[in-house]
Every structure is written in C-alpha cells, then in structure tokens.
Amino acid sequence: MSIQEQVKSALSGNAFDEASLEKFIESGLPTKKNELWKYTNIEKYWPEFDLASQAPTELSSVDKDPNFSHIFFVNGQFQANESDIAVEVLNESNRDRFLGAKSQLKELLADEPVFNLVESQAKNQYLLELNGVADKPVIIHNVYSSKVAKHSSAHLNVIANANSETTIIESHTSDDDAQSFINNATSFYLKGNAQATLIKMQTLGAQTVQVQNIRALVSRDANFESFTIDIGAKLSRNNISIRLDGEGANCCAHGLYTLQNDQQSDTNSFIHHNRPHTESSQLYKGIMNDKSHGIFTGLIRVEKDAQLINSDQLNKNLLLSKGAHAHSRPQLEIYADDVKCAHGSTTGQMSDDQVFYFEARGVSREKAQKLLAQAFAYDVILKIKNKTARIYAQNILEQNFIALKSE
Amino acid sequence: MSILKVENLKASVEGNEILKGINLEVKPGEIHAIMGPNGSGKSTLSKVIAGHPDYEVTDGSIELNINGKMQDIAELEAYERARDGVFLGFQYPIEVPGVTNIGFMRESFNALCEHQGADLMDEEEFRTFVKTKLPTLSMSEEFLDRAVNEGFSGGEKKKNEILQMLIMNPRLALLDETDSGLDIDALKIVANGVNSMKSKFNSFILVTHYQRLLDYIQPDFVHVLYKGKIIKSGGKELALELEKRGYDWLIEESK
Ligand SMILES: Nc1ncnc2c1ncn2[C@@H]1O[C@H](COP(=O)(O)OP(=O)(O)OP(=O)(O)O)[C@@H](O)[C@H]1O
Ligand SMILES: [Mg+2]
Numbered sequence: 001m002s003i004q005e006q007v008k009s010a011l012s013g014n015a016f017d018e019a020s021l022e023k024f025i026e027s028g029l030p031t032k033k034n035e036l037w038k039y040t041n042i043e044k045y046w047p048e049f050d051l052a053s054q055a056p057t058e059l060s061s062v063d064k065d066p067n068f069s070h071i072f073f074v075n076g077q078f079q080a081n082e083s084d085i086a087v088e089v090l091n092e093s094n095r096d097r098f099l100g101a102k103s104q105l106k107e108l109l110a111d112e113p114v115f116n117l118v119e120s121q122a123k124n125q126y127l128l129e130l131n132g133v134a135d136k137p138v139i140i141h142n143v144y145s146s147k148v149a150k151h152s153s154a155h156l157n158v159i160a161n162a163n164s165e166t167t168i169i170e171s172h173t174s175d176d177d178a179q180s181f182i183n184n185a186t187s188f189y190l191k192g193n194a195q196a197t198l199i200k201m202q203t204l205g206a207q208t209v210q211v212q213n214i215r216a217l218v219s220r221d222a223n224f225e226s227f228t229i230d231i232g233a234k235l236s237r238n239n240i241s242i243r244l245d246g247e248g249a250n251c252c253a254h255g256l257y258t259l260q261n262d263q264q265s266d267t268n269s270f271i272h273h274n275r276p277h278t279e280s281s282q283l284y285k286g287i288m289n290d291k292s293h294g295i296f297t298g299l300i301r302v303e304k305d306a307q308l309i310n311s312d313q314l315n316k317n318l319l320l321s322k323g324a325h326a327h328s329r330p331q332l333e334i335y336a337d338d339v340k341c342a343h344g345s346t347t348g349q350m351s352d353d354q355v356f357y358f359e360a361r362g363v364s365r366e367k368a369q370k371l372l373a374q375a376f377a378y379d380v381i382l383k384i385k386n387k388t389a390r391i392y393a394q395n396i397l398e399q400n401f402i403a404l405k406s407e
Numbered sequence: 408m409s410i411l412k413v414e415n416l417k418a419s420v421e422g423n424e425i426l427k428g429i430n431l432e433v434k435p436g437e438i439h440a441i442m443g444p445n446g447s448g449k450s451t452l453s454k455v456i457a458g459h460p461d462y463e464v465t466d467g468s469i470e471l472n473i474n475g476k477m478q479d480i481a482e483l484e485a486y487e488r489a490r491d492g493v494f495l496g497f498q499y500p501i502e503v504p505g506v507t508n509i510g511f512m513r514e515s516f517n518a519l520c521e522h523q524g525a526d527l528m529d530e531e532e533f534r535t536f537v538k539t540k541l542p543t544l545s546m547s548e549e550f551l552d553r554a555v556n557e558g559f560s561g562g563e564k565k566k567n568e569i570l571q572m573l574i575m576n577p578r579l580a581l582l583d584e585t586d587s588g589l590d591i592d593a594l595k596i597v598a599n600g601v602n603s604m605k606s607k608f609n610s611f612i613l614v615t616h617y618q619r620l621l622d623y624i625q626p627d628f629v630h631v632l633y634k635g636k637i638i639k640s641g642g643k644e645l646a647l648e649l650e651k652r653g654y655d656w657l658i659e660e661s662k
Contacts, residue, residue: 351501358486358511360457360495362490362515364484376505378505
C-alpha cells in the first residue's frame with residue numbers, strides 16, 4: 001500500500017480533523033520537490049502505518065527533580081499518575097476554547113504535510129492551560145520505547161492565558177535501540193502579555209526519527225521564546241511557525257544542533273510579522289562532525305502594514321570534519337518599509353590557532369576541541385532566561401557532548 | 408646540566424626551510440635574549456621548541472630536561488611539552504570568545520596538576536590563587552571573567568600572557584616579543600612579572616627587537632638570528648652595540 005493508502009485506511013472516518021486528513025491524502029509525505037524539504041528525505045524512514053502499535057509501555061523509572069513540575073508522556077500518551085500537572089484530552093467540548101478562539105492558528109503550518117498528519121490523528125490530542133506566574137519550570141518528559149519501527153504522534157495545545165509566565169522544557173528520550181518514527185506538534189496560543197518559553201531538548205537514541213512541529217500565535221505584548229536543541233536521533237526535523245499578531249508581540253526562536261556519524265538535523269522556521277511594533281530574534285548554531293548534515297532554512301516575512309519591525313537572524317555552523325556539511329538558507333520577504341532586518345550565516349572550521357593556544361597551555365588537543373565546541377554552543381544556551389532551565393540544558397549538553405575526534 | 412639543548416636544528420613549514428641549523432644551550436637560572444631582523448625566524452624557533460604542529464623538524468634535535476634527564480622532545484605534542492615545563496608567550500595572543508579567562512587558566516593549571524599527580528583546584532580555590540598574582544601585574548579581577556583576550560588592548564594581552572606564565576610557573580619560558588607594543592609603564596610591569604618568577608631553577612628565552620627590555624631584565628646571553636641561523640652570540644653588551652649600529656655590520660661579518 002502507498003503511504004497515502006495506509007493513512008487513509010487507518011484514519012478515514014475517525015480523523016481528528018477531516019480537512020487535514022484530506023490534505024495529507026492529497027499531498028502525501030513531502031518529497032525533495034518541496035523546496036522546504038529539499039535536503040531531507042523523510043519517506044525513507046517511514047515504517048508501515050499502524051495505529052494499534054502506539055500502545056504505551058510502563059514508565060521504567062520516574063526521577064522527579066524537585067526544582068521542576070513534571071508531566072510524563074510515553075509513546076505520545078499522557079501519564080496522569082506520575083504527572084504533577086493535569087493535561088486535558090482535547091475533544092469536542094473543550095476544543096473551541098483553544099482552536100475556536102483564534103481560527104488564525106489554523107493557518108500556521110497548514111500546508112505542511114507532516115503537520116496535517118498530526119492533525120489527522122484523533123489519538124493523543126491534548127490541551128494544557130497556563131495561568132499566572134509559574135514558580136518553577138515545567139518538564140514534559142516524552143519517552144519512546146518501541147523496539148521495532150513504529151509511529152508515535154501527539155499534539156499538545158497550550159493556552160498561555162493573559163499575564164501568565166511559564167518555561168516549559170520538552171525532553172525527548174528513547175533507548176539506543178528504539179526505532180520510533182515520532183511526529184509531534186506543540187501549539188501555543190499566547191494571550192495578551194503572556195510569556196512562554198518552550199525548550200525542546202532532544203537526546204533520542206540513534207535509531208529514532210523525530211519531526212517536531214512548533215506553532216505559536218502571539219498576541220499583543222506577549223512574548224514567545226522557542227529553543228530547539230537537537231543532540232540525538234538519526235534524523236530530526238523542526239517545523240517552526242510563529243505569527244506575531246499584536247503590537248508589542250515579540251518572539252525568539254533559537255536552536256542548537258550537535259551532530260555526529262550520519263546524523264541529520266533540518267530546521268525550517270517561519271517568523272511572520274503580521275502587526276507593527278513587533279520584534280523577532282533568531283540564533284541557530286550547528287556543530288557537525290563525521291558525515292553529519294545540518295540544515296537551516298529561515299523565512300522572515302513582514303506584512304505591508306507591519307511598520308517599525310526589528311528582526312535579526314543568524315545561523316552559524318562549525319564543521320569538525322571534512323565529511324560534514326551544512327546548508328543555510330536565510331530568506332526575507334519584506335513588504336513594509338520601516339523595517340530593521342539583520343540576517344546572516346557563516347560556516348567554518350575550528351580555528352587551529354585557538355586549539356594551539358590551549359595546547360601551548362598544556363590542554364590536550366581533544367580537550368581543547370571539546371571546550372571550543374562547547375563555547376560555540378554555549379551561546380545559545382545562555383539565551384535561556386530561566387536559570388533553572390538554563391542550568392538543566394547546560395548539564396544535558398555537557399553530558400551528551402559529542403566525543404570529538406581530531407582529523 | 409642544561410634545561411634546553413638545541414643542536415643543528417632545521418625546521419620547515421609547508422616545504423620552506425626556515426631554521427637552518429640552530430645550536431643553543433640554556434642552563435638553569437639563565438636568561439637568553441634572541442634578536443634579529445624581521446623574518447629571520449625568531450618566532451619560528453620559539454614555536455618549534457613549543458611544538459607547533461605546522462612546523463616540521465627535518466634535522467637536528469631539541470632536548471629538554473625532564474625530571475633530571477635530557478630527553479628529545481621533537482616528537483612530543485605541544486601540550487605534552489607544556490606539561491613538561493615549556494611555556495610559550497605568544498607574539499600575538501589568541502582571542503577565544505565564549506571561554507572565560509579564568510576558566511582557560513584553570514583548565515591549563517589543572518592539566519599540569521593532573522600530569523604531576525597533584526590535586527586539582529576547584530573554581531573557588533583557583534580564583535583565590537590567581538588573585539594573589541594580579542597585583543604584580545597591576546591587573547584587576549575583572550580581567551578574569553572576560554573572554555580570553557577578547558577586546559583586550561595590545562598591552563593587556565601581553566600582561567595576560569605573563570599572568571598565565573606566573574600561574575603555570577614553567578621551567579623554560581619562551582617569550583616572543585612580549586615587550587612589543589608596550590608603553591614604558593607596561594614594560595616595567597611585564598619585566599617585574601618575569602623578575603618575580605626568575606630563580607636558579609628556571610630559564611627564559613626572550614625574543615625582542617628592543618634593547619630597552621634588557622634594561623629591566625638582565626640577559627646572560629644575547630643571540631642574533633639571521634636567515635634561520637645564529638650569526639652572533641655575546642653578552643648583554645652585544646644588545647647595546649646592536650642598538651647603536653643595527654644589524655648590517657653583523658650580516659656583513661657573517662658572509
Ligand atoms: N606558515 C608559514 N608559511 C610560510 N612561511 C612562513 C610561515 N611561518 C613563517 N614563515 C616565514 O618564515 C620566516 C620567519 O618567520 P618568523 O615569524 O619566524 O620571523 P620573526 O623573526 O619572528 O619575525 P618578526 O620579527 O617579524 O616577528 C618569514 O620569512 C616568514 O614569512
Ligand atoms: Mg616573530
């Protein structure tokens with residue numbers, strides 16, 4: 001059966017959103033002909049579509065750091081018993097609270113086939129409401145356990161109510177031999193003056209494929225910050241779409257990918273300045289070793305009536321071996337005239353002079369390279385404002401930091 | 408016994424021979440000055456002794472006193488030589504954004520401690536230790552928390568090299584033009600740093616263009632390097648003569 005036929009026979013008649021299913025059946029998975037998927041062949045990794053296989057297994061160990069509130073998902077399914085915060089199942093009765101309120105959110109990633117696939121599946125659609133100023137950051141533990149190639153999909157819809165302030169870490173982990181094909185989405189609707197930070201901390205096993213769809217509709221004076229930190233997985237893909245939809249709405253979308261062997265990480269971000277007086281800032285850094293491949297495509301669009309815009313975007317790549325490569329595609333579509341946009345990208349090797357400076361001070365070459373790569377990456381982590389979350393991200397990075405080989 | 412013994416050293420970079428047979432012996436407690444026109448190979452000599460990977464030793468030997476035994480170090484990596492007591496003060500100190508100065512120095516200090524089987528220092532202990540060295544160099548603590556050499560003035564970079572030297576307390580310090588670009592006050596401070604470390608157990612090789620450094624640091628020997636060879640060696644009076652007469656007479660003489 002073709003992929004479309006597999007999906008159709010599994011979901012037809014009980015789709016979460018019939019229109020999305022129809023779109024997916026029409027388009028199928030994106031191919032290289034789709035400009036936004038030019039460097040990533042997702043079809044290659046697709047296992048037979050079989051929803052029954054998405055059953056969660058027991059959580060093996062639950063380690064709850066008291067500095068955080070915890071939420072657990074296993075293979076996309078919410079685990080109420082272990083979680084500190086209640087996540088609702090999104091259904092007919094509460095659906096309008098989120099989606100109905102702002103139909104505009106429906107426009108974000110509407111033409112992205114993998115997101116349409118997430119929206120097609122009735123299973124694992126959740127709703128989380130944020131109120132007030134959170135006293136500690138939330139960790140959403142996403143654990144994947146499938147030993148054979150299986151699909152896992154979940155969509156978390158988050159309403160950040162007016163004046164709320166929350167930092168959410170989405171951790172994604174799987175065993176080394178787990179072969180899940182993960183296609184998730186996290187959607188935010190930030191109401192007036194809400195502050196929300198999402199940090200995706202991905203340290204999946206080397207056999208896992210992950211697509212993460214991040215959408216945010218940012219209202220007046222609200223601020224959304226997203227960090228996608230990809231360390232593990234065979235292939236990771238981020239689709240990020242943020243719309244600044246009220247005056248004074250700001251966003252940051254930062255990312256870090258540290259890759260080795262034949263890992264690939266592909267980020268496609270779209271920042272849409274839809275109103276005047278909005279600001280966005282992006283820093284994406286990639287460290288590629290061995291034969292790995294990092295891709296960044298970032299579109300910034302400023303609408304005609306959106307004057308007084310500030311926007312910056314920077315992609316910096318560090319190649320640690322001759323076989324590694326990076327692609328960087330900054331794109332601007334500006335229809336207004338009072339706009340400050342700075343964007344750029346650089347790709348380079350580690351400076352031999354810097355390495356020698358360390359060596360001349362007694363530090364081994366290997367250690368020097370590791371410290372320099374860490375310093376390069378650390379820039380992104382420093383942008384995490386919440387201190388607890390920043391230290392957490394820093395520790396994960398240090399623990400997982402690629403064992404650099406010199407060439 | 409000597410600290411360093413260089414014999415008939417020839418070295419090249421990218422196929423070009425730069426050092427063409429250098430002989431140099433340095434004993435404990437000695438200060439040697441190396442002078443010579445631009446491009447004569449002074450920096451190359453210091454880098455080759457320190458183990459820069461771009462330079463290939465094609466002939467001769469470099470022996471270092473390691474634990475009382477003269478050992479050929481030509482095959483050792485730069486970091487191994489550093490751990491065995493060789494310090495290179497850079498003519499152009501390198502900027503390392505994203506790494507704090509104190510973090511950088513602690514890495515190198517602990518690398519030495521580990522090599523010597525001594526206890527490593529934690530952040531707090533190390534800061535306390537480094538702070539004791541700051542007054543000698545008239546440096547403020549603020550320099551410790553800035554990125555290595557980033558945004559430092561020329562003079563501040565050179566002082567920072569000397570600070571690193573004092574912390575690593577090497578047996579052989581090769582200082583490549585540490586005096587260049589310094590005003591007289593900074594020069595005195597740098598010389599003060601060197602003199603505070605000088606003892607009968609360690610030695611210095613100072614690469615310099617200017618006799619004025621030697622007013623503050625008394626050299627035992629002065630060597631003139633020209634086209635990859637030492638064409639003249641003498642005492643400190645040689646530096647004074649060079650100051651007056653330049654290099655041409657020596658170059659003539661050596662032909
Ligand atoms: N990496 C290199 N590739 C090619 N030639 C080099 C390289 N490094 C040094 N050289 C050459 O070797 C010669 C000696 O250079 P070196 O830097 O050792 O001179 P120096 O005596 O320190 O000069 P200065 O007084 O200007 O510092 C010069 O002719 C220089 O151009
Ligand atoms: Mg030089």
